[in-house]
Amino acid sequence: AQSVSQHNHHVILSEAASLELGCNYSYGGTVNLFWYVQYPGQHLQLLLKYFSGDPLVKGIKGFEAEFIKSKFSFNLRKPSVQWSDTAEYFCAVGEGGFKTIFGAGTRLFVKA
Amino acid sequence: KAGVTQTPRYLIKTRGQQVTLSCSPISGHRSVSWYQQTPGQGLQFLFEYFSETQRNKGNFPGRFSGRQFSNSRSEMNVSTLELGDSALYLCASSSGDFLSGNTIYFGEGSWLTVV
Numbered sequence: 001a002q003s004v005s006q007h008n009h010h011v012i013l014s015e016a017a018s019l020e021l022g023c024n025y026s027y028g029g030t031v032n033l034f035w036y037v038q039y040p041g042q043h044l045q046l047l048l049k050y051f052s053g054d055p056l057v058k059g060i061k062g063f064e065a066e067f068i069k070s071k072f073s074f075n076l077r078k079p080s081v082q083w084s085d086t087a088e089y090f091c092a093v094g095e096g097g098f099k100t101i102f103g104a105g106t107r108l109f110v111k112a
Numbered sequence: 113k114a115g116v117t118q119t120p121r122y123l124i125k126t127r128g129q130q131v132t133l134s135c136s137p138i139s140g141h142r143s144v145s146w147y148q149q150t151p152g153q154g155l156q157f158l159f160e161y162f163s164e165t166q167r168n169k170g171n172f173p174g175r176f177s178g179r180q181f182s183n184s185r186s187e188m189n190v191s192t193l194e195l196g197d198s199a200l201y202l203c204a205s206s207s208g209d210f211l212s213g214n215t216i217y218f219g220e221g222s223w224l225t226v227v
């Protein structure tokens with residue numbers, strides 16, 4: 001069965017530190033890839049997505065992610081985090097079977 | 113344009129009862145998906161509907177069912193509620209077109225507590 005793995009369940013960083021959240025998936029066919037964010041008390045929002053073209057995609061709030069097909073990975077990065085980035089981050093994979101599968105999520109806490 | 117709207121936002125039910133949750137997708141979106149979100153399990157895919165047809169479903173028991181109407185609005189139903197059904201139920205809508213990226217957009221969810 002298709003699956004999405006997020007390597008870290010909890011991450012604690014200080015402001016201005018760099019962030020990289022790992023995501024790997026198991027589906028071997030063509031995929032659409034997403035990162036969603038859920039800020040405390042808010043609903044899930046799209047950070048960025050990849051479905052074709054340049055494998056390095058940029059999203060909102062300075063986030064970017066790189067699709068590496070050979071590694072089945074779609075890691076999320078941000079060079080300098082802010083306290084306001086404290087949230088839960090979900091990697092998701094959409095495959096042709098009309099469903100989008102989510103990873104378990106990574107809770108990021110940024111210390112001011 | 114308006115986002116995904118879910119009703120009710122909060123509800124409390126007793127074990128053995130049934131519940132129906134409603135979702136209105138973004139205007140023009142024909143695909144509606146449902147997810148169950150719990151602290152321990154993350155987001156679990158329930159099912160996806162497109163033009164009134166269920167195209168895919170997750171690994172949930174038959175007590176979980178759904179449907180989609182001709183105006184793309186969707187409902188999900190859970191019968192014979194169990195304590196473990198307590199969760200946030202999320203509805204998401206999209207164009208349903210995989211080749212164009214098929215981004216799904218979430219509603220705020222319906223918080224269900226089973227007592």
